[in-house]
Amino acid sequence: MRGKVLLASGFHAPVAGEVDVLEDALIAVDGEGVILSVTRRGEADYDAVKARAVAEGRLERLPEGSYLLPGFVDCHVHAPQYPQLGGALDVSLEVWLQKYTFPLEARYADLAFAKRAYGLLVEDLIANGTTTTLYFATVHQDATRALVDTCLEKGQRALIGKVVMDNVESCPDYYRDASVDAALEGTRALIDYVRMHPDNAAGLVKPVVTPRFIPSCTDATLEGLGAIAGECGCHVQTHCSESDWEHGYVLSRHGMTDTESLDRFALLGRHTMLAHSNLLTASDMEKIRVREAAVAHCPLSNAYFAGAVFPLRAALEKGLHVGLGTDISGGPSASMLENCRAAVTVSRMLETGVDPAVDAATRANGQPARIDFRHAFHVATAGGAKALDLPVGQFSPGYRFDAIVIDTTAKAGSMRLWDEFDSGDGVLQKIVFTASKANIATVWVDGKTVSSR
Numbered sequence: 001m002r003g004k005v006l007l008a009s010g011f012h013a014p015v016a017g018e019v020d021v022l023e024d025a026l027i028a029v030d031g032e033g034v035i036l037s038v039t040r041r042g043e044a045d046y047d048a049v050k051a052r053a054v055a056e057g058r059l060e061r062l063p064e065g066s067y068l069l070p071g072f073v074d075c076h077v078h079a080p081q082y083p084q085l086g087g088a089l090d091v092s093l094e095v096w097l098q099k100y101t102f103p104l105e106a107r108y109a110d111l112a113f114a115k116r117a118y119g120l121l122v123e124d125l126i127a128n129g130t131t132t133t134l135y136f137a138t139v140h141q142d143a144t145r146a147l148v149d150t151c152l153e154k155g156q157r158a159l160i161g162k163v164v165m166d167n168v169e170s171c172p173d174y175y176r177d178a179s180v181d182a183a184l185e186g187t188r189a190l191i192d193y194v195r196m197h198p199d200n201a202a203g204l205v206k207p208v209v210t211p212r213f214i215p216s217c218t219d220a221t222l223e224g225l226g227a228i229a230g231e232c233g234c235h236v237q238t239h240c241s242e243s244d245w246e247h248g249y250v251l252s253r254h255g256m257t258d259t260e261s262l263d264r265f266a267l268l269g270r271h272t273m274l275a276h277s278n279l280l281t282a283s284d285m286e287k288i289r290v291r292e293a294a295v296a297h298c299p300l301s302n303a304y305f306a307g308a309v310f311p312l313r314a315a316l317e318k319g320l321h322v323g324l325g326t327d328i329s330g331g332p333s334a335s336m337l338e339n340c341r342a343a344v345t346v347s348r349m350l351e352t353g354v355d356p357a358v359d360a361a362t363r364a365n366g367q368p369a370r371i372d373f374r375h376a377f378h379v380a381t382a383g384g385a386k387a388l389d390l391p392v393g394q395f396s397p398g399y400r401f402d403a404i405v406i407d408t409t410a411k412a413g414s415m416r417l418w419d420e421f422d423s424g425d426g427v428l429q430k431i432v433f434t435a436s437k438a439n440i441a442t443v444w445v446d447g448k449t450v451s452s453r
């Protein structure tokens, strides 16, 4: 789409809870993939913009029944866990890590295996419409570099961290950073690799300081990572107050919550993404807001490993930055659409309560907690992009053209629109609730086609 003008109908949601419907809009993209202008039908220069694009042979049109959406921004993925997606869901978080996840992640010492798994993952995520992903890799330097190379090669926007875990008390001998120095040097080396990569001049991939979570890191390492994040101006990602076990562990080791502890290690800032964050206190939420850090809400994963639902509506009302995450493989789906649906569903359950043995009057939690498809779509796109401070996720001048086409007529797809019933943002509601990978016809990152059927 570079250098073209796209005539398309579609949707974006720059503001939480609101959908902006684009009808036959003209979106002009420059030679680098940046949106130059968005001209709506009815605007004074609409006909002139269209006529010029036609005369210059630069007009492209979406077919009837196809809709333009911003690409999805997945704010929490464990790349090495893709081979266990849909499995290993039978135990608690602390057991799952030791029994399934650390042994699987340790396999990435084998570079050939890493390349194969990462190639499949990145291709599948792109085909699912995910144009930006925030990735945890593994402790391994070579395999993490292979993930960087794969994203650059396949054209996915990505933020990638070498996982840091050096605490002998909680990390197995076979899968651990050897020392504080090794953990910190490995992090610096990955930052340099990403920033100096010859194919990354445009900054499509960014490095991320990635302490796995407080239980897996020593204090010396957390302190060192905070210093690196400050020096290098990098993004930071970690898990925060995910489950009762994890939240309780940090309270007993540090005498404070994850949020407070990350803050004192200088790991809580504008470019920090806290995965899960289900058990935040009111003052944790306030601290995250003041620091302008962000939460990656992972609704499917939380059903299996958190035993709690993140209060998304309250967080958005408080003004927190929030994105949506699949949490592959804690969440058993690579689809952001499925996670949008889960976000809506769990919010309804949080509002009403779920135990039929409890009287209806007391079953509800007493606070309005429900969100709808508009909020879900926002956190999956513009909200996640804003949380990561990236110029994507919406169709506005100056933003990168990262976008997908939903073909609502695709034979192998899972949705049907009805002329008699579906119009306006009702079409987006149907897309959010019923579209699937087979409906995703084209995916662009930076105006380049990275997937098409």
Ligand SMILES: Nc1nc2[nH]cnc2c(=O)[nH]1
Pocket (backbone or CB within 6 Å): 078, 093, 097, 101, 212, 213, 239, 242, 301, 305, 327, 330
């Ligand atoms: N969901 C999830 N939580 C974690 N906490 C520490 N590591 C992990 C992980 O891999 N997945």
